Structure formats: structure tokens, C-alpha cells
Amino acid sequence: MVENKNIANDQDKAKDKVKFGEIELSPKVAKAIFDMGFEEPSPIQAKAIPVIMQGKDLIGQAQTGTGKTATFGIPMAETLNPRDGRVQALVLCPTRELAIQVAQEISKIGRQNDLKALPVYGGQSIDRQIRALRYGVQVVIGTPGRILDHLSRKTLRLNNVRMVVLDEADEMLDMGFVEDIEAILKETPEERQTLLFSATMPGPIQQLARQYMKEPEFVTISRDKLTVPLIEQVYYECKESQKVDALCRILDMEEIGSSIIFCRTKRGVDELVAALETRGYFAEGLHGDLTQAQRDRVMKKFRDGKAELLIATDVAARGLDVENVTHVINYDIPQDPESYVHRIGRTGRAGRKGIAITLINYREYRQLKLIERVTKARIQRRDLPSMADIVERQKEAHKMKIVKLLDGGHFGEYKSIISELAEEYDPMEIAAATLKLLIEGPEAETEKDEAPEFGNTGAEPGMVRLFMNIGRAQGIRPQDIVRAIAEEAGIPGNVIGVINIYDKFTFVEVPEDVAGRVMGVMHQNMIKGRKISVEPAKAR
Template sequence: MTIDLKDVVSFGNIEINKRVAQALTDMGFEEPTPIQQMAIPLLYDGRDVVGQAQTGTGKTAAFGIPIVEMVNNRYGGVQALIITPTRELAIQVAEEISKIGKYRRVRTLPIYGGQSIERQIRGLKQGVQVVIGTPGRLLDHLNRGTLRLENVKMVVLDEADEMLDMGFIEDIESILQATPAQRQTMLFSATMPDEIKRLSRKYLQSPEFITVSKQNLTVPQIEQIVYETREPKKLESLCNILDSSSITLSIIFCRTKRGVDELVAGLQARGYQAAALHGDLSQYQRNHVMRQFRTGQIDYLVATDVAARGLDIENVSHVINYDVPQDPEFYVHRIGRTGRAGKSGIAITLVTPREYKQLRLIENLTKTRIRREKLPSQADIHERKKEGIIDRLNYLLSEGKLAYYRNIVDSLVDEYDPIDIAAAALKMSLALDDAEDMTAESFGNTGARPGMVRLFMTIGRLDNISRADLVRILAEETGMPESSVGNINIYEKFSFVEVSEEWANYVISCLHRQTIRGRRISIEPARGRS
């Protein structure tokens, strides 16, 4: 593959086009993941590649970056073809490659069943350079003559083992036979059954085999907690956690440099002692920040994954994932910053609905179940403040040196109760506000018992689903305990399932629009009792 490498910049240890690098920066990528480090140089050299890697390892960018660099955007014909097992993956891959190719104006088109074929034909006629599609619909376009592949330079088989399980191998072979023999081919698969190996021997030319195994990821023995929040309330949620926790020093991780700067500004505006650590700081600035952090002048170090690499700081009581990391390895590296030298440590993760699936992937690959907790309420925060006040009072009482203040109190004890005098003194010095209850988000009336949410699911008896099946699916797909599943009512085409309130958002995010028993389902809060 011939790539124009003028105006290149470094992406970790890889040289890439500066326009692609700018797009990756916008997406929050600061350095390549292991699969990208191994695959991209081989693809630049024109080699065929077989990669054994699971979802969540960054494999889309591993083939997406070379595709975007290879594409001639002055020519409107199809130059790269990506075959995926499902329409959801086709859409996801198309979106990511479109983002990577934003500044090179690379045009992508996802092609899948269930969408108007006429709309897809119009899109192909307008000219696209990268087509991402499911085998059946791609074959349909080839048979109609609406998709032409004679100028394809690169072909990717994504999640090949999944396509094998779904019976697509014959379709894939038919599609590959419609592409030029001198193409470059990439095959990515989480497992390598014999049929996949046979396919690679037949259609790839002396491929390089690379493997990124996440099966052996182990997490440190530290306490791990996840709090559910919403993007608009994320900073407020973080502040509530900080105010209700016993934190000595904490590292807070964000995905991007811009995210770090924005969070530091937000924390400082609220009176927290926070400072940024990322790649745009000079060595002097970095040293100054680290000196402040080590000496306790700042309590919260807000950092990117790259900037925090190699840090070895004692007495970090908490690591906080403000953003869920894009790679499970990053999660393990992050939380390992606390609990050093046999000391206890706590890792806290804030998760928004769109990050649930990535968190679930981290749990699966690390074989860990992270404890869910409700966000601290204002009552919790005031209780924590009360404990802090008592600690300070105990210190002052043990230290003595109160003669001057005793004279003031003596002038009041004849008229007021000493306890009232002490309370008034506290109120005056600390200016405590009256506690205000925070009202939790409510699902409204779903017809469930107190503490539960009733969910409507578009799967029922016609899908040969039983109560035991639904409980097992909920537990396996979300990690929730079976005890958090309540009443289940199964009808012909749909079901109602009660789950505990703390798990409801998580269940909806993990299962909505997912395929169960070969059928794509919808799931949403029920509307009152049916």
C-alpha cells in the first residue's frame, strides 16, 4: 500500500498523516492501543494481517487509520470494503471511520438489511470510498450490479468468528471473489476456529498473525465502586463524591486533554484544590504540578492516561475514573495507582448510560464485578461534614489553650444552655447551610413495587423464552445479581420484568436494541400496570 507520508506527525510510535492525527485528537485518542501498535505498521507495509482481538481493544482504528490514509478522496469509487456480522456493528464502524477521515473528507456508507435498499443505491451512486456492510445486503447489491468492487484496494473481515457462527461464510467467499486478487486483506476475530484459519489461508497472502489477549487481565486487590450519573450532572456528581469521601490524595482520570482542562476549571471554580497533568504541559510545569501534589498543596491531580504513565506516588487514597477508559488495560493501569505498598485504596468510576457497555466489557475481561452504589445525597455530604467538625473539635479540646474563649462563654452561661452556646458558635464560625434533600431521578409509575422498576421488553412466548431464561440473560448481560430481578410476566410477543431501581438504567442501556434468540429487542420503562 502506497501512503503519502508528507506532513506526518507521531501517534505514539507510529507516523501518521497530520489530518488523521487531528481527527484522532478530536476523538480523544492520545496514543495507539496494543492492537494498533502491532497492526498499523504492517498494514502500511502492504502486508495482509490476521488479528486475534476482542471488541474494546481499538481494532476499528487499527484498520480504519490505514484505510483513511490509503483512500484517494479525489476518486469517488469504492476503494475499501469492510464486512461485519451485524448492522449495529456496520453503523458503529462507519461512524468511527467517518470520524477518523473527517479532515481527509473520506466518504463512508453503511449497507445492511432492514434499511431501504433504494436509499443505499442512491448513496452508492453519489460516490463513496469506504463501504461497510453485512454479508447478505452486500451480496444483494453485487447481484443487482449496484455495488462495484473492481477498484477495491483493501478488504476487512471484522469479527469473522461471529460471521461464521451466523452462517455467513459462503456469502463472504462470494463477496471476496468479486474483489481484485491484488487487494490487501485484514481479518479480525476474537477466536480462531479451523474454518477461520482455512478462510485466511485461502484468501490472504502470507498474512502476519498478531494477537492481543485480554483474558489474563487482573485487577489489583482494591475496593472498586461505580456510580451511575448523567452527562449534564457529571461534575455535580463528582463534587458530591469528593465531599462525602475521606480522600487524602486522588488522581482523577479523563479521556482527553480538553476534558482535563475543563474539569480542572470546574473544580477550581468550586473551591477544590486541583491541577492538570497532560501532554501539553512543559517539563517545568509537569514537575511543578507533581511537587504540589506530593506535598499536599493540591488534593486532586486530574490527568490523561498518557500523562499519568510511570507515576509512582505514595498515599494516593482514591483513583477516580471521570471518563470510562476506551481500553480495559487502561482501567487496570489507572486503578493500580492507588493501594500501593500494601495500603488500602479505592477506585471510583462514574458511568453515564452511553458508557455502560464499555464498563461491562471491562468487567468481563477482568473477571471482576464492580460494586454499584447510589450517589451520595446532600444528607450524606452533611453527615460527612459533621464527622469532620467533630474531629476538629476533638483536636482543639485535646490541645487546650481555650482560656480566652472560656471567658466569652462564661458571660453567656447564666442566660443560655451551654449546648446552645456551642451550637451557635459552630454555626457562626462554619456558616453551615441547612441540609437540602436531593430528589432522585424517578422513572415515574411503572406499576412496580417500591424500590423496583417495571420494564417492557419486546420478547415473549413466541421466542421460546422462559422466566429462567430472562433471569439468566439479565444476569449474564448486565452482571446484576439474580436477587435484583423481581416479578416477570411473559406474554405472546412481549414481557414485563421488574428489576431493582439501582439497576434499571444499566439494564436498559445494555439490552436495548440487542439481539436475543436471533431477534433484536427493545426495552423501556413500562407505563403503569398493564
């Protein structure tokens, strides 16, 4: 009876596991890595994680950018005890930059399990590190010199360490750290699990492995030669909070045809689709949660030109065969150089012109440089277009449309209308009024006479800043404001400018020529069931 109960418990535990490729993970760890954008394991993760989870020593020959950190970070999150505040895993790195990066990634992987990772390195206050160690951490990531410093001060004890990782061992060899590494290993228990990762395997590294590892399994990942398509590659730097606005400016400035925009996660795809739709763009999302029927509908809209933007994750976009993609945009920088090459290869096909655009924040600059180094490609930096640039670009686009129409001729009965008007009005005024009617619609007819004077509201030139008596306390989000104004005032969402939402009120900038219309339709209107008042803001 007890045996049957144990079998039932084992079956229940198996049901709780989540598949990550062929690797079974606990739900918490699976959620953490899916939130980070890992939809399936990289080659080294697929080969090495099962070996590490069995408790075996491992030598992994792989270069930077292949997913090494998650290769040992995932087993740490699965096996270490977060309720034990003693150090249970040690990662040695050649540089402070790598130590910080590894610590950040392990923290993300172990977030759901409350796993704490601490980077220790020279150049940072050792007192701060000592306080953190006393508070309790499960994983320490550090450079050999600073680890030895803590050991000599007895502020770090390694007697409970179950896993030691030597990351980029050949780099540590080149920097003269071998003796330090040996001294640190002697402070750890003999029954520990040892993992060694190195891009090359010189003699001293092999000697280190023979002396301090027990029958290690050998896993090697050879990076295929990456062939980068001959297309223009550029990047823009912006703050994370400004990415949607930056993307919209780029979309307004570029001659966008069909474009694929890549996000790291499924949630990111859904959020970006919603943000773009509220700004007047035709966007569709593609990710792993869609049924085949939903996927087919999305792809039909994209191929038929009914959706100009396809927002996708890497896995969802695999196998797509779409012609005439003019732009690939990395809204989230890819995890590795291979993914970058696969993404941008979807534009510039069959000799056509294509452009690959990547958005980064300052923390992602190192990853961008890695992509450049591995792919041997030059990714050019560009400044984000200003509102003045966009207005000028739109004027040029309108001009080109008119030139094309003039070259085609055949105006027939329209000439007679112009002839009649020319008897009373200047031909230049007639042409300008016709163009305004074409671009702004019938509402443009009387707007000039009725447009109110707003004075200085503290907005950018050409914009008016409006005050609304609704804010965060009422659950208001930027997309709610954009959607309401766009629908009620009949203007594209992408012309709406800066939105600042506070607890009980909101400021929103709209173009000066439609500000009167926006105030007219929005004052005493409803947003999320609440009646609002709208008035020009006072300059700050």
C-alpha cells in the same frame, strides 16, 4: 535539477508528518486520533499499521478491546480518496452493534479528511441506507446478510474496493456466515488488500485466509493476564453534559484524600482543571504538553498536599509513584481493559483502602461490560448523590471533627468565654452559633437578621434562583459566572448550583443563606467588562 526538486518535495512531505509512536501520520489524521485520546499506539496498532500501510495482506490475532478498529481505520484515513464518492473499503462484522461501533470510530478517525463511513445492517430501513449509498461513501461497514441484500438489489457496488476487512472472523464463522463472506469476496477486485482479525484461528478461518489472501503477514497480540487490585470499584451513569456536576457531587460525598482523575485527552485535562478550580477545588493538570520543570512543580504540589486532585492523561501518568492515593476516578472511561487496570492500580497500595470510580454515559455501557469481562471484576453501580445527601454528609463530617476535638480536651481560656455567655444565653444556642461561625466565617454574625425573603424562585429546596441580564451573546460561560460569584461573594465555587445560560440572560442557583450577599455584591458589578443587574427569578 528536476531530481533535486523532487528530493526537496519529499523532504517537505516528511517534515509534515506527525509521529504516533514510531508510525508517521499526516497532520489531519494525527489530530483526529489525538482528539480521540490516542496518545500512543496500542501493541497491535504498532505492529500492524506499518504492514497495512505498505499494502500487504494481514492476519491479526487479537481480542476485542485491543484497539483493532483504529488498526485498520487509520490506514483507511491515510490512503482512501475522500473526493471519490465510490465505496473504496468494506468491513464485515458479525453483529449490528459492532458494525455501528466500527463505523463511529472510523468516522472520527477520518473526520479531518472528510472520510465518510456508513453502517449497513438488518433492522434498519434499507431505503435510508440506499439513499446514503447514492449520496456517496468511501467505507461501508456491515453484517454479511445485509451486504448480500444490497448486492442483490445492485444498490452497492464493490468493483472499486481497495481494502476488505473481516473483523472478528471467528464470531462470523460461529454464526454461519462463511459462505456469505465468500460470496461477498467474489464481488470485490482480485487486487484488493485483505485484512482478517480474529481472537482464535480455527481450521475454516485458516482455509478462508489461504483461499482469499495473498501471502498475509501474521501479527499476534496475546493479552497478558490482568491482575486487578483488591479495591472497591464503582461506576456512576450520567449524561455527558452533566459530568462536571456529577464529579463535583461525588467529590463532595466521598472522603477524598489525594486523588488522580483520568481524562482521555490533553484538552480534556485542561478544561476539567479550569472547571474544578472555578468551583473551589484545588486541582492540577498533568499531560504531554508540560515541560519537565512544569511537571515537577505539579507533582510537588500533589505530593505536598497543596493540590488534592491530579487530573492526568494515561501517558502523562505513566511511571508515577505516589503514596496515599485514596481514589482513582475515570472521568473518561479508558480505551481498553489494560488501561483500566493500570489506572486503578494507583490506589489501594501497600494494603491501604482505595476506591476506583468510573463515570459513563449510556453509550459506554458496553465498554464497561468488556472491562468487567476481561478483568473478571465486579464494578458496582451507584446512584449519584443528591444535594440532600451531600448536606447530610457535610453535617456528619463537622460532627466528627467536633467529637475528635472533644476527645482531645484542653480548652483552657475558651471555657471562661462560654461560662460568661451561659449566664445570658442557652448553652445549645452558644454551641450552634460557634459552629456556624466556624463553618460560615465572620459574615455569619448578622446574616440571620438581614437575610431577605425571596419567596418561590423555582430553585431546589435550600437554594435561590437568580436572574442576570447577561448571556451567550456576551460570550458568557458557566465558569465565568462561578468565578465572579465565588470571588466577589467570598463563597466556595462548589456550593453554586444549576446555571442556565441563554442568549441574553442567565439563571443561577445559589444557597439561600448566601443569596442576599450574592445579590448585594453582584448587582451593578462587572462580568467580562459588562455591568450586570441581579434579581430573584420568578418561579417558572
